Each structure stands twice: as structure tokens, then as C-alpha cells.
Amino acid sequence: MPNNEDEAHRNNARREDTRRKIQLGGLVIKAGIGGLPPAVILGVLLDGADRVADGAELIRLKKLGHLALVGEPG
Numbered sequence: 001m002p003n004n005e006d007e008a009h010r011n012n013a014r015r016e017d018t019r020r021k022i023q024l025g026g027l028v029i030k031a032g033i034g035g036l037p038p039a040v041i042l043g044v045l046l047d048g049a050d051r052v053a054d055g056a057e058l059i060r061l062k063k064l065g066h067l068a069l070v071g072e073p074g
Contacts, residue, residue, distance in 0.1 A: 048061070
């Protein structure tokens with residue numbers, strides 16, 4: 001039988017997971033692609049995941065994202 005500590009840990013993990021999903025959804029919206037069909041959004045993300053394997057592209061995309069998030073070059 002689970003104890004209160006186990007339940008608290010599960011609740012905390014669930015909250016952290018929910019928070020992360022909300023943050024990621026916010027990034028999709030901030031990028032201006034929130035209105036696209038889910039398959040297109042996933043395609044964009046998969047394409048980006050392939051591109052960041054290149055170190056130079058990772059650096060470029062990180063700078064672009066930082067600029068969009070905080071308004072100044074990273």
C-alpha cells in the first residue's frame with residue numbers, strides 16, 4: 001500500500017511534467033506555429049531535431065531562440 005510520501009512524489013512528478021508540457025506549448029505558440037495542424041508542428045520539430053545534430057546549426061538556432069525569448073543576442 002503506497003504511503004503519503006510515495007503519493008507526494010508522484011504528485012510532484014506529475015506537476016513537473018504538466019509544467020514542462022505547458023512551457024513547450026508556449027514555445028510553439030511563441031514561434032507562431034500554434035495554429036498549424038499537429039502533424040505539421042511535429043514535422044517542424046523533427047526537422048529541427050535533425051538539424052541540431054550539426055554543431056554550427058545548434059549554435060545558430062540557440063542564438064535565434066535566445067533572441068526571441070529575451071530580445072537580445074545570446
